[in-house]
Every structure is written in C-alpha cells, then in structure tokens.
Amino acid sequence: MVGGGEGAYIGNIHRLASRLDGHWQLVAGAFDVDPDRGRAFAIGQGLDPARSYGTCQELIAGESGRADRVDAVAICTPNFTHYPIAKALIEAGFDVICEKPLTATLADAVALERLARESGRFVGVTYTYCGYPMVHEARVRIARGEIGAVRTVQVEYPLEWMAAPIERAGNAQAAWRTDPKKNGRGGSIGDIGTHAYHLAGFVTGLKLDSLTADLATFVNGRALDDNAHVMLRYQGGARGLLWSSQVAIGNSNGVRLRVFGETGSLQWFQEQPNELIFTPLDGRVQTLKRGADEMSVDAKARTRTPPGHPEGYLEAFANLYAGFAEAIRARRENRVPGPIGQNLPLAHDGLKGVAFVEAVVDSAEAADQPWITPVAV
Template sequence: MSKKIRLGILGGGGDSLIGVLHRIASSMYDSYQLVGGVFNPNYDDNIGFAEQIGIPTNRIYKDFDVFIEEELKLPEDERIQVVSILTPNFLHFPMAKKLLESGFNVICEKPMTTTFEEAQVLQETLEKANTIFAVTYTYTGYPMVRQMKEMISTGVIGKVQKIDVQYYQGWINPIIHDKEKRASTWRLDPEKSGISCCVGDIGTHGFDMIEYVTGMEVKTILADLNYLYADNKMDIDGTILLRFAENVKGVLRTSQIATGEENNFTVKIYGDKGGLKWEQENPNYLHHLTEDEPLKVLKPGHAYNSAFSLDGTKLPPGHPEGIFDSMGNIYKGVAKAIRKEKYHPGEFPTMKDGVRGMNFIERAVASHQQGNVWVEVK
C-alpha cells in the first residue's frame, strides 16, 4: 500500500465549518495524513486547536511565512506535499502563489482569488510550477451530479437548449438590515472578499456547476444585482441571464437574502429529448424527465449509474451521502493526480475553473454597473 499524502492546512481552526468539512473529507479514502499547518492567526490558539484535534504540534507554525520556510528545510520525503487554503478570500492569492512557487500542490477554497487579474497570474505560476491545483467547488463531487454530467455528455437528454440554476440562502438577512453588523462582517468588506459577496460566494458555484455538467462554456452574461442599501458595497442578491453558443440560453438566480432559505441550490438542465433536475438539499435524487415516459428518479449506488458516479459512491443504495462525501470525492481525485494515477478529468475542479469563476464574478459586476448590459465572459 502506498504511503499517505502529507497534508497541511491554512485556516479552518476553531469552530470553522469549512475546516471540519476539509479535515473529514481528506480522511475518507485513507489517502491523506494531516501533519501540520497554521489553523489560527493567534499562535496560542493555533497550538491549542492542534492539540484539540490530536495533531502533533512540532509542525504547527507561527504564521504562513514560517510554514514555508520550515517545511522547505525538510527532506522532500518528509515535507508536506499538498496544502489546503481555507482562509478568507483576500489571502487565497498570496498564499497560493507562494506555495506554487515553492513546489507544493494546492487545494484552494473558492473564490480562488479576489480579482481576475490575480487568477491569471496564478495560472501562469502553476504552468511554471507543474504541480496539482484544485479549487473546491464542492458540489461537483456529488455522485448524482457526476451522473448528470455523464448523462448529458452521452446524449441522454439530447441537445441542451435551456438551463435554469438557482442558489438561494437567507443567512445574511439578519445582518444586512443592521448598519453596524453589515459594516463589520468580512463577507461584506471588499478589502477581504473582493468586489462581490453573493455572486462571489455562491453565484460562482452555480456558474461552475453549469459549465461542469453541460460541458459548455458561457459566452455572454447580463447581470442585475441588488445591494439593498446605499452604504453596502457588496451585492447580496442577483439575477444573471446567460448565453451560450448556438442560441442556448439560461438563467442563474442567486441570493443571500431569500428569507428562511438554508442552502437551496437547484440545477435544471433541459435538452430536446428530456430534462434533468437536482437539488443540493436532496442530493441523492436525480430526476429524469421525458415527454413520453413517466418521471424517473435515479439514486446513487445502483448499477444503472455510470462508472464515474459509482466511483464516487461509498455506500450501498439507500444510505444517504452528503456534502462531506462530496468534498471527499474531490480530495480523492486530487490524491490520484498527485500520485500520477489515472483519473477522470471531472474528479476535481482545476485552475481553469477557478480562473473562469473569477472572470465570471468580475463580468457580472461590470454588467450591472454598466447599466445591466450584455458583456463577454472570456
């Protein structure tokens, strides 16, 4: 059996949801061993958290620069091989760039950077580094999303002609109406989040999902965003019209002020022979619609699913798989790539997905600011 891949994590300490998600996901297929990192900006909290989760403290570093310096002193067969970046958005680019320049593989939370220009620089850095880079558009790891992708690519629903994606949350509703709270939340601070909140945080998930499952690229978009208050600099709601090649059109609706909504991410793809619908809050059901047969509901783990879907299924039919499993499948794909094993090109989102995501965010904001006009996504 091959040795486990040595994993380091930046951020994700304390009660961070994303930190728990990544740690559990990395442990799922017994491919990684968490050996060190910088979980918290405060060193005492950093050490305390490492002790809490049972990680030896000899490779828990004071800060990111010390992390790089000390790890590079170690022999290559002891050095951390891949680093997960779970910090606030504004730290993604400088950390990822230095990690790539230092020869590390990287798993980065989205949005990958805070600007499209930074994303392009990162792409050039990766080309020189020749390492592995993954962006955690988590939902691409769900078995039934992968089944949707395979069914579309093999023509089960025919030629795609209509796309409708919705991502609704309500978590920012109690914050946005309080002037003090909206001024002190990092998600609404352009210095820490970039130029967009809602589109940058969850709209980019929808954009990536559309291109992932259809295999098509969005060509132009028209965005109408909502900031709700004049002193709020970040969008918290928006509707974006999409145009693809060959007259295929779609819509992406995204909101963080959809009062009472939890994580309502719904994907609907319609072809000339049928349609497919998937909901993140009920991720084990893929609905297949046609005009001449009753509705079909596909579930994970059955032999009728594609090999790609089954490879990401850990449990027998009837045992629900969720977001931890989805992220675990992304980590599994990255492990295959690091070990130079054969893997499906859709097993984890790559630098290209991160770059297009940043371009989409900036073009959506530009479309809105220019008076809700059509703009090109390069």
C-alpha cells in the same frame, strides 16, 4: 492546512472530508492569523508541535526541509489572502488545494492560473457541488446525449442566513463576506453565484458566450450585492438563468440545477443529493438513485453506500479530496488517474469563476446593460 482554525466553518469541513476515506492525514498546519492561537489549535488537533506552525511562511520553511514533507496544503483563509499564500506555496514546490473563489481579484486569478500552469503544481479548487456523484451522473448522461443538445439551464443558489444585517450583529462569517476588501467585488454572486455558474458549466459542458446581470442590495448599509439575477447565453445558442441570493428566507442551502435539452431533462437539488430526476421527451418523470446498478463509472467511483443510505455534503467534499489524492498520485506515478481523479475543479475553473463574477458586476454597473463576455470561459 493554512487557515481554518478555531471557529472556522470550512476548515473543519476540509478536515472531516479529508479523513473519511483514509487518503489524507493532517500532519502540519498554520491555522490562524494569530500565531499562538494557531499553534495551540494545531496541538489540540493532535499535531506534532514541531509541525504546528505560527504562519504560512514558517510552514513553508519547516516543511521544505523535511523528507516527509506534506503532500499538499489546503488554503482555508479569507478570499483576499488566497493569492499570496498560494503563490508562496507553489513557488516553494507544494501542491495546493484552495477554497473558492480562487482569488479576490481578477488580476490575481489570472496570475495564479498562469503560475499553476507554468509550474506544473497541482492546484485544486473546492467547488464542492461537483463532488456529488449524481452531479457526475448528470454530466455523463448529457455528454452521452441522453437529453440531446442543451437548450436552457435554470440554476439557482439561494440562502437565507443574511436576510437581516447580521454582519453588524457580530457574525464574523457575514462580516468578511460583506466587506469588498476581503471578499472581492461580488457579494452573493461571488460567494455562491460562482458555485451555481460552475455547476451549470460542469454538468452541461457548455461555455459561456455572454451575460447580462442585475444586482441588488436589499439589506440597508450592505456594501455588496445580496441578490443577483443573471441571464446567460452559452456558445452554440443555449440559454441560462441564474439566481443567487443571501436573503431568500426559507432556503438553507438551496442549490438547484435544471437542464432542458432537445430530448429530455435532468434536475438535481442539492438538499436531496442522492436523486437525479430524468424525464425523456414524451416520457415519464423518473428518479435515478445514487448507488443503483445503472449508474455510470463516474458516479460509482464517488459512491460508498447503496441506494437508500443517504450520502451528503461531507461525502461530496471527501470525493474532491479523494480525487485530488488520486490526481497527485497518478502524476507522480506517471499514469492516467482513475475516474475519481478526473473531471476535478482546477485552477482554470477557479479563474473562470472569478472572471464570471467580474463580468456580472461589470454588467450590473453598466448603465446600458450590454451583454458582456468574461475574460475566461
């Protein structure tokens, strides 16, 4: 692992999630921009001091020479460092698991996606929400035609934690997220709107045609948007509405997806992730439960407990890690991966996410609000 040391939120999530199923073991890391602090953290995690590195360069050098070198490296550093770190790792022959967004700029994303493609290295991107079993269930059912052709998608990702100017009150997480140099051009749209966009595309299988957006910055002095409204037109005629916000008081982590098709609808709310609400045309509102017999192979492969025994965010994250393990193993063994190793978020998804954010910001900045098509969809 690179980054994710003391006090890091997402680094700890990666460690918990990778441990759950026993597919991964944390054996080496460069956890901090401060080499000493990083090494101390590594040793505190029980790592071999020889593999407790001060920098990513040391890690590459140290691991490259080992017979038992790491299978993959997770990148949990701030957005603007993703590209150079990922590039160095890939060029040194390592597989990579990268936090979203793939990179902070579109140019970096295009380059990294090409590098991933040409090198043949595995590059997973942790779009967490597609780790949830009921998100796969929704995807499978739509692909099977259970709600008919999709007409409209309502997707939102509101948060409340940045409703006040906490970045000026010592909150480090908020500070880098509101700094265009570290975060990229998108504020709420880059941090969380990209999750919503990925989720909608993942579940429906739709590709974007164009979008038009309205960004707002409600907290005085903030340099990036903290609220984004986006109207989406998908190829083939479906429409979408996307809302992301960092100032929506009352929302802890309000990812909500609703998909309406010709003959039915599906709804999934991340805070009640074990349920998927299905309504057929002229029929009853019905609750599909994770773990039920009728679930798809795809959902079952991502399920550990029976209905009524809630699984959550860590299990979803663990499903991504289990999937990455399976995909890497299958490639080595030259076989098709099992269900959990399929439909994973990869470099191209990362590129699409960055391209979406760029297009949203471009649209919002254009005086005449044209409909804009991202460079990758």
